[in-house]
Structures are given as structure tokens and as C-alpha cells.
Amino acid sequence: MNVFKKVFLFYYEGFRSMTLGKTLWMIILIKLFIMFAILKVFFFPNFLSSKGDTKEEKSEYIVNEMEKRTINN
Amino acid sequence: MEELVLWSRAQFALTAIYHWLFVPLTLGLGVIIGVMETIYYKTKNEEWKTITKFWMRLFGINFAIGVATGLILEFQFGTNWSNYSWFVGDIFGAPLAIEGILAFFMEATFIAIMFFGWNKVSKGFHLASTWLTVFGASISALWILIANAWMQFPTGMTFNPDTVRNEMTDFWAVALSPIAINKFFHTVTSCWVVGSAACIGVSAWFLIKKRHIDFAKKSIKIAVPVGLVGILLTIYTGDGSAFQVAQKQPMKLAAMEGLYEGQTQAPLVAFGILKPHQQAMQEKDNPSYLNISIPYALSLLGYRDVDAYVPGITDLLEGGYPTQDGTVSLSAKEKMESGKLAVQALADYKKAKKVGNEMESQKQLEILNANYSNFGYGFIKDESELVPNVAITFYAFRFMVIFGSFFILIFAIIAYFIFKKKPYENYKWFLWLCILCIPLAYMVSQSGWLVAEMGRQPWVIQDLMPTSAAISAISSSSVATTFIIFCVLFSVLLIAELSIMFKQIKKGF
Numbered sequence: 001m002n003v004f005k006k007v008f009l010f011y012y013e014g015f016r017s018m019t020l021g022k023t024l025w026m027i028i029l030i031k032l033f034i035m036f037a038i039l040k041v042f043f044f045p046n047f048l049s050s051k052g053d054t055k056e057e058k059s060e061y062i063v064n065e066m067e068k069r070t071i072n073n
Numbered sequence: 074m075e076e077l078v079l080w081s082r083a084q085f086a087l088t089a090i091y092h093w094l095f096v097p098l099t100l101g102l103g104v105i106i107g108v109m110e111t112i113y114y115k116t117k118n119e120e121w122k123t124i125t126k127f128w129m130r131l132f133g134i135n136f137a138i139g140v141a142t143g144l145i146l147e148f149q150f151g152t153n154w155s156n157y158s159w160f161v162g163d164i165f166g167a168p169l170a171i172e173g174i175l176a177f178f179m180e181a182t183f184i185a186i187m188f189f190g191w192n193k194v195s196k197g198f199h200l201a202s203t204w205l206t207v208f209g210a211s212i213s214a215l216w217i218l219i220a221n222a223w224m225q226f227p228t229g230m231t232f233n234p235d236t237v238r239n240e241m242t243d244f245w246a247v248a249l250s251p252i253a254i255n256k257f258f259h260t261v262t263s264c265w266v267v268g269s270a271a272c273i274g275v276s277a278w279f280l281i282k283k284r285h286i287d288f289a290k291k292s293i294k295i296a297v298p299v300g301l302v303g304i305l306l307t308i309y310t311g312d313g314s315a316f317q318v319a320q321k322q323p324m325k326l327a328a329m330e331g332l333y334e335g336q337t338q339a340p341l342v343a344f345g346i347l348k349p350h351q352q353a354m355q356e357k358d359n360p361s362y363l364n365i366s367i368p369y370a371l372s373l374l375g376y377r378d379v380d381a382y383v384p385g386i387t388d389l390l391e392g393g394y395p396t397q398d399g400t401v402s403l404s405a406k407e408k409m410e411s412g413k414l415a416v417q418a419l420a421d422y423k424k425a426k427k428v429g430n431e432m433e434s435q436k437q438l439e440i441l442n443a444n445y446s447n448f449g450y451g452f453i454k455d456e457s458e459l460v461p462n463v464a465i466t467f468y469a470f471r472f473m474v475i476f477g478s479f480f481i482l483i484f485a486i487i488a489y490f491i492f493k494k495k496p497y498e499n500y501k502w503f504l505w506l507c508i509l510c511i512p513l514a515y516m517v518s519q520s521g522w523l524v525a526e527m528g529r530q531p532w533v534i535q536d537l538m539p540t541s542a543a544i545s546a547i548s549s550s551s552v553a554t555t556f557i558i559f560c561v562l563f564s565v566l567l568i569a570e571l572s573i574m575f576k577q578i579k580k581g582f
Contacts, residue, residue: 014189024137044148047155
């Protein structure tokens with residue numbers, strides 16, 4: 001049996017024989033779904049991406065923000 | 074803006090505190106499991122295998138519920154703290170990327186062998202996998218703590234005004250900074266204490282219930298030396314951390330001690346009750362209602378010299394005192410002026426560059442470089458912002474030290490019982506005390522982070538960027554909304570973890 005098949009069977013049998021692990025995996029998958037498919041997509045966009053496409057535009061935005069925040073002092 | 078800063082900080086704190094409910098148990102219980110399995114490997118006694126597998130199940134539950142919760146912090150960097158993320162991207166990104174890769178490959182590989190590999194791989198290989206899981210988890214923590222330490226003591230970088238980013242110039246200066254090294258050992262060894270407290274507390278419950286008495290006592294026999302070594306190393310590295318704070322973050326030290334007026338031969342406050350901050354600022358030579366101090370100890374611990382001068386909060390704001398390197402400290406106002414010059418010079422540099430005015434850009438660059446060490450002060454509106462919340466920092470520090478030291482007593486008493494073969498399972502009040510030590514250990518651990526993070530306010534990056542400059546220009550209501558979502562999500566996950574954990578504990582070994 002080649003090594004890849006051995007590794008596959010190791011994990012396959014491991015997952016199949018889980019008892020408590022099945023509940024835990026369910027929690028992990030639900031959690032990851034909430035994190036990546038809901039929170040990341042709808043609530044945590046990359047803010048700077050909306051301010052510019054290139055690195056120059058983003059750095060320009062940051063400098064303007066910094067200047068504004070210190071001028072406002 | 075103030076509301077936005079508060080919500081952003083609250084959300085980050087909530088997530089970090091929640092994440093930190095899982096990490097200490099993973100790191101601490103991991104070591105205990107490693108020791109237990111090593112005994113099984115050496116003795117081939119099946120009892121130790123049963124014991125190891127029981128604690129491994131609890132380890133697995135904790136790991137599964139906690140895994141990836143730290144990623145939420147990274148989401149927040151990109152959305153709520155985008156100025157900060159841009160400003161430090163190059164430096165902060167490297168340790169976090171290494172952590173991610175290590176965590177995934179090391180932990181994911183070896184943890185599978187830990188749980189699936191019984192009777193499928195050799196005993197030696199299984200044992201090695203268990204230890205490599207523990208080692209991998211600790212190394213993951215190392216990279217996160219390196220990133221955190223850099224924020225407390227930025228080093229090994231230069232600021233690139235063209236990209237407006239700090240760029241790493243010396244990886245080893247970042248990775249091996251004295252703050253990072255102390256922080257790593259202090260944090261990891263304190264996790265051993267949490268893991269030991271959990272193991273002892275759960276075992277104490279079995280003793281109270283008169284179930285699995287032999288297994289419970291065997292577990293305690295392992296947890297006690299791990300906890301004792303852990304707490305002694307935590308105290309030793311804590312001294313190193315406090316020494317570094319004295320050198321690099323004197324305002325944090327002053328807040329930790331409620332020290333408003335500097336003094337030579339400064340005493341360490343063992344216990345005290347502070348006056349309200351404004352009153353203490355007025356009555357700086359007597360800022361507390363009650364003060365039990367250890368003479369000379371603060372000068373000695375902070376500067377390794379009983380005669381050393383320790384600046385207080387008002388000295389740090391007013392400046393004019395001699396520093397350790399022989400220079401005279403600038404006042405907060407002078408630093409704020411210098412910081413404003415630096416920020417303005419950066420903006421003017423960029424404008425000059427844009428129109429191709431090389432002479433002007435060179436001139437502004439020189440101003441920027443000359444004032445860059447005070448860059449963050451340019452965003453400070455009032456010098457009072459430079460003082461962290463003294464009460465929280467002061468009391469959290471005392472809580473950590475007093476109750477942290479209490480664990481020496483607990484572990485030593487149990488060690489005495491074991492050594493003298495006393496039937497401690499008959500002292501119910503003591504067993505209940507052991508159970509109470511579980512939440513206490515978590516509270517001590519969290520209070521350590523409160524000191525580290527509240528004490529460094531207003532800085533996200535010490536002297537270079539305050540929270541008010543680090544946050545994104547987004548609406549505070551959107552941050553408040555996600556804060557509430559996290560409250561609900563974290564509560565549900567925590568209830569799930571605790572219910573599964575309690576169910577497994579009730580099942581027994």
C-alpha cells in the first residue's frame with residue numbers, strides 16, 4: 001500500500017470512528033461558516049480596498065487621514 | 074471619533090479575552106498530557122493510557138471550540154484598524170503568516186495522530202506527536218507574542234515615507250526583542266498554571282464525588298509539579314517583563330504602581346487603595362487612601378538599583394527629569410509638538426514628491442526623520458490622553474500578583490500532602506478550594522493581559538501610533554453591531570463548550 005493511501009485511510013478511519021469528535025467537527029464547521037461566509041463577507045470587508053486599488057492610492061489615503069487627524073487636533 | 078475608538082477597542086478586547094479562554098488551557102493541559110503519556114510510554118501501565126486519553130478528550134474539546142477564534146482579530150485589523158494595518162503591515166504580517174502556516178501544518182498534522190493514532194502508530198511515534206502538538210501550539214503563541222511585543226517596543230524597522238509603512242530591516246531584532254522573549258516565557262509558563270489548576274480542580278471534583286479516586290490522585294500528582302514549575306517560572310519571567318516595562322514603557326509602570334510623583338529609592342506597592350485619578354493628580358505626593366509598600370523594591374525591580382529614580386505620571390507629562398541614558402526627558406507638550414511636525418512633514422513630503430520638488434521633499438524628509446520617534450504624539454489632543462486608566466492597571470496588576478502567588482501556596486500544600494501521604498481527599502473544603510482555583514486561574518491570566526494592554530494606552534504602537542490614529546473612518550454603529558453579534562456568538566460557543574466539557578467530565582475516565 002503506498003504512503004498516500006495509508007495516510008488517506010488513517011484519516012478516513014479516524015473520522016469514521018469518531019464519537020465526540022463528530023459533534024466537535026460540526027461545531028467547528030458551523031463556526032467557520034459563520035466566520036468566513038457571514039462575518040467576513042458582510043461585516044468585515046477590507047476597508048482600504050474601498051479607498052483605492054493601487055498601493056499608491058492607499059498610501060495617499062492613509063497620509064491624508066493622518067494629516068486630517070492631526071490638523072483636527 | 075471617541076465613540077468609534079471605544080467600540081473598536083471594546084470589540085477587540087472582547088474577542089481577545091474570549092480567545093484567551095482557550096489558549097491557556099491548550100498550552101497548559103498539553104504539557105500535562107505530554108507528561109502523562111511519557112509515563113505511559115515508560116511504564117507501559119494501561120492506567121496511564123486511560124488517564125492520558127481522558128485529559129486528551131478535554132484538550133480536544135477546548136481546542137475544537139477555540140480553534141480559529143483568533144482569526145476574528147485579523148478580520149478586525151482589516152476593517153476596524155486599517156490605518157494601523159497599513160502602517161505596520163510588513164512587520165506584523167510576517168509573524169502572523171509564520172504563525173498561520175505553523176499552526177496549520179504542525180498542529181493539524183500531529184493533533185490528528187494524537188486522536189486517531191492510538192493503536193495505529195507506534196507508542197513512540199504517538200508520544201512524539203503529542204509533544205510536537207504541544208510544541209507547535211507554543212511556537213504558534215511565540216509568533217503572536219512577537220507581534221504583540223513589537224507593538225509595545227517597536228524595533229528592527231525603518232519607516233518608509235513613500236509607502237507610509239514601517240518596513241522590517243532586522244528580523245532577529247523583532248523576533249528576539251527582550252520584550253518578546255520575556256512575554257513569551259511569561260505567557261506560556263503562566264498557561265501551565267492554568268492547565269494545572271484545571272487538572273487539579275476537575276480531579277478534586279472526582280475526589281468529592283468519590284469516583285475514579287486513584288486516577289484523580291494520579292492526575293493531581295502530575296499537575297502539581299507542572300503547576301509549581303509554571304508559577305515559579307512565571308514569577309521569574311514576570312520580573313523580567315516588569316524590568317522591560319520600566320525601561321520601555323515608563324508610563325505603564327507608573328500606572329501599574331499608581332505612582333504620580335517620581336522618586337528615588339521608590340517603594341513597591343504591595344497593596345493599596347487609590348484616590349480617584351483627578352484627585353491623585355492634585356495630591357500627587359499622596360495619591361492613595363491606603364498604601365502598604367515594600368521599601369526600595371520598585372527602584373530595585375525596575376532598574377536593578379535601590380537608588381534609581383522612578384518617574385511618576387506627572388513627571389512623565391512634565392518632563393525635565395534625567396533618564397537612564399543621561400539625557401533629560403522631554404515634556405508631553407514638547408513631544409506633541411515634535412509629533413505634529415513629523416506628521417505634517419510626512420504629508421508635505423508626499424505633496425512635494427507628487428509635484429517632483431526634490432529639494433522640498435528632502436527637507437521634509439529630514440524633519441520627519443528627526444521627529445519620527447514622537448510621530449504618534451502628533452495625534453494627541455490633550456496630554457491627559459497619554460495617561461492610561463490607572464485604576465484598572467493598578468488593581469489588575471495587584472490581582473495578578475497576589476492571586477498568582479496564591480497558586481504557589483496551593484501547589485505547595487498539595488505537594489506536601491502527596492509527599493507526606495496525607496489523605497487530602499478527605500478535606501472537602503480544600504477540594505472545593507481546588508475547584509474554585511479553576512476560574513481564579515483564568516481571572517489571574519486575563520488580568521495579566523489587562524495590565525499589558527490597558528497599561529499601554531493610548532498606544533497601539535508605542536509612541537508611534539495611538540488608537541485614535543489607528544482606527545478606520547467607519548461608523549461607530551457598524552462596530553457596535555458586530556460587537557453585539559460577537560457577544561451572542563461567543564456566548565453560544567462558550568455554552569456549547571462548557572456543556573460538552575461538563576458532560577465528558579461527568580462520564581469520567
